[in-house]
Amino acid sequence: MSGTPPELPIVVLDALMPRAQRLVVNRRGSMVWEVESHRGQYAVKVGYPIEATADWPAQPWTALAPAREGAVLYRLGFDDFAYGEWELGTWNFQPWHEGPDLYELWRPCREPDSRTEPHTSAALGCVEALAELHGRGWAHGDVQPAHFIIGPDRTHLIDLALARGGRVPEGYDFPFRGCLVHYEAPEIARSVLATGEAQPTQEADIYALGASLLISATGWRAVEYPDDAPRPEQRQAVASGKRRPVKVHGELGELIDAMLSPAPEDRPTIYEVGKALS
Numbered sequence: 001m002s003g004t005p006p007e008l009p010i011v012v013l014d015a016l017m018p019r020a021q022r023l024v025v026n027r028r029g030s031m032v033w034e035v036e037s038h039r040g041q042y043a044v045k046v047g048y049p050i051e052a053t054a055d056w057p058a059q060p061w062t063a064l065a066p067a068r069e070g071a072v073l074y075r076l077g078f079d080d081f082a083y084g085e086w087e088l089g090t091w092n093f094q095p096w097h098e099g100p101d102l103y104e105l106w107r108p109c110r111e112p113d114s115r116t117e118p119h120t121s122a123a124l125g126c127v128e129a130l131a132e133l134h135g136r137g138w139a140h141g142d143v144q145p146a147h148f149i150i151g152p153d154r155t156h157l158i159d160l161a162l163a164r165g166g167r168v169p170e171g172y173d174f175p176f177r178g179c180l181v182h183y184e185a186p187e188i189a190r191s192v193l194a195t196g197e198a199q200p201t202q203e204a205d206i207y208a209l210g211a212s213l214l215i216s217a218t219g220w221r222a223v224e225y226p227d228d229a230p231r232p233e234q235r236q237a238v239a240s241g242k243r244r245p246v247k248v249h250g251e252l253g254e255l256i257d258a259m260l261s262p263a264p265e266d267r268p269t270i271y272e273v274g275k276a277l278s
Helices: 010-016 066-073 118-134 186-195 202-218 231-239 248-260 270-277
Strands: 021-026 030-037 040-047 082-086 089-095 147-149 155-157
Touching: 010 040, 010 082, 010 089, 040 066, 066 082, 066 089, 118 147, 118 155, 118 202, 118 270, 186 202, 186 231, 202 248, 202 270, 248 270
Parallel strands: none
Antiparallel strands: 021 030, 030 040, 040 089, 082 089, 147 155
């Protein structure tokens, strides 16, 4: 696909009839557009399989991820979205959410010699968005700063392709093989190292939220490992349960420390986190 400019599948063009479109993400196995349509602003996600390279094994699941997310949105009762198949994989479209993500919002906190403190209100907005999902009996499975969009009225939790909590059509489902290691809980890392798979949980989401708040506020990952370390080596560091001290001031720092507890049962629930912040 790298030899031709990426284009929206015909079926999506027919459904949305874009007035304008902008390619936002084009990475291995996934493309995302911002599309302006007579129906409104949409995020359009298109997936295709990743072929094997010398450094990476083949990843067929990326072709299914947009449709799996569409099925999750359906189960959660969302409206104004659609999903389906195209010649190389699947697609979905859903409302576009305007605003910075958490990491971008807290950029001033990470400047050298900064005296800017993280906004508790922004952290609470992220907690409320995750609490809404947990309240419906789901785990997100891929909590990270880029997936919290801080809008003018509320915070949106996006990218639900890996979420677990209800039935998904078998043809679009695939095993959970971990997420971005920076935000992976130790028990998830251990399971992936041992079996190649894991089960997303709400407790692991709490760890990932703590790691997201930490890196957004300080620029530091929860666990120390070389930037260029191979994925298994990164996971081994996470699985050990050893992590950096949390250097965030005040109650927020104490809360992040608790969320990053190596034992899932020692972490607060999302409701306890919300109560502490509010």
